[in-house]
Amino acid sequence: MSHLRTRAVHAGQHPDATTGAIATPISQTTAFGYGTLEHGAAIFAGEAPGYRYSRFANPTVAALEAKMADLEGAPAAVAFASGTAATSSVLLGLLRPGDELVFLGPLYGGTEGLMRSLGERWGIKVTDATASGLAAALTPATRLVWVETLTNPTLRLHDLAEVAALARARGVPTVADNTFCTPCLARPLELGIDLVLHSMTKYLGGHGDATGGIVAGSEALVGAVRKTGMGHVGGNLAPQEAFLFLRGIKTLPLRMAAHCEGALAVARFLAAHPAVRAVHYPGLECHPQHALAQRQLQEGFGGMVSFELARCERAAAAAVLDRLRLFTQAVSLGDADSLACHPASTTHSFVSAQTRAAGGVTEGLIRLSVGIEHPDDLVADLEQALRAVA
Structure with a gap:
């Protein structure tokens, strides 16, 4: 499947093995039976595939994650209960006290407010590089660079390939909030960005009836974000919401x-x-x-x-x-x-x-x-x- 229109319909989905249902079933369950103690231990240790508890993973949510990973051209994706939950999990999962976060703005006010609040509470330096330029703002303490593909609300752009190259030369991961563009208009990972984030509440859902967020990128980075966001913060997306996003993304x-x-x-x-x-x-x-x-x-x-x-x-x-x-x-x-x-x-x-x-x-x-x-x-x-x- 090479065309985005086709992948938007089919990626991450297949007829249900039990019923043949074309729409992905809503796995409305908290826990999953794993049969034996040894098998359960292997699932919890990550040594065997399977589900254990919906805060960590759920079949309906997994189908959505697979679809969005495909559309963004990413090896992995993790879905959250909101775009802010996704943002929080990236920041908390990848930054430590003493680190520096550099952003190119202007940003959505909620994102910048969150960054500055976490910075004050957790000892993370937050630097606005909009005026100075990224090259001048990067320091040995910089651990993350944040950008929006189209800035909110004045619709400015930053050269994503240039941002990615500058940060990668210093070993700094980059995050692009792609909410305004979606994979239909921009695919930041193809330009060298490391993580792409969406408030799925917006265009991905498209009907104003579901709240969610998603992060896509490498297995390693997404794994770190998932561990913090699900294991420690508990910002998981509900299966009913995942079903609505699967439906919305098709169109x-x-x-x-x-x-x-x-x-x-x-x-x-x-x-x-x-x-x-x-x-x-x-x-x-x-x-x-x-x-x-x-x-x-x-x-x-x-x-x-x-x-x-x-x-x-x-x-x-x-x-x-x-x-x-x-x-x-x-x-x-x-x-x-x-x-x-x-x-x-x-x-x-x-x-x-x-x-x-x-x-x-x-x-x-x-x-x-x-x-x-x-x-x-x-x-x-x-x-x-x-x-x-x-």
Whole structure:
């Protein structure tokens, strides 16, 4: 199976051996019988295949992990109860007191807030290399480099191949949060990144009805993350949620094509509107990193668009957001439904005003998650909403 559309349907799945069910059954169980003491001991020691307890592994979750490992081109993957649980498990599994974590931002506010909180509590230095550049920020204490394939919410890019090469030359693992792009648009591991992470709650699920996260990469790194996340933190994904993600991923390539089509139409409309000061979307030719986006992204530029109003103030943003009819005000993204939010007061309220300003998160910035509705209807909704500030 070489095509992503085919692999999204079939990878990690097969008809159930007992019933012939095509959909992967939900293994709604806490524990698994292992027959004999010796066989149980071998499973617990990792010397024999098998399941022991759903906090560590579950057949439904394992099918999802196999599917995502295939789509990301990774030897292994481990699923979690949320994207934040996945992030926490990576940080706790790979960092120790005295280590340094370097990130290239701007990041999702929840991620940066978590990093800085853990840093303060556990004695981990957290360094923002956005302004200085990665090469200047790396030190002998650096143990992890973090980047997003498209930054949240201003949709900047970093050259992932360059990031991977710089870090690898110093023996430092790299992590790319690929939530905004999914494997349909970007595959960071192919560019040399060591671990790729998703909030599956977003595009992978696609229907706003399941919460989860996943990390994919080498057996060694994923094994360390799994040991911490499952064995010590207990952030395991429930089998019912895994079933919903397996279902959602089957249509991921088709949905992403619709998201990209709608986002490009919305971005072009906003770029020509007099009430809009700036539009952040890498698919626009005027985007300062459009050439990098063309080189690094595949099959489209994503379903996220953010824009800054000419009246760059919270009251103006509220006036526009409160008039929207098709776009629902909500903080998630990647749903079939279109969503809109004010990052400064929601997703990035976890970080300081200074950090928001440095990342371009102004009071007049609005973030859109463009759904799969017809682009004409979405543009019409934005057009009538913008009359509030025209």
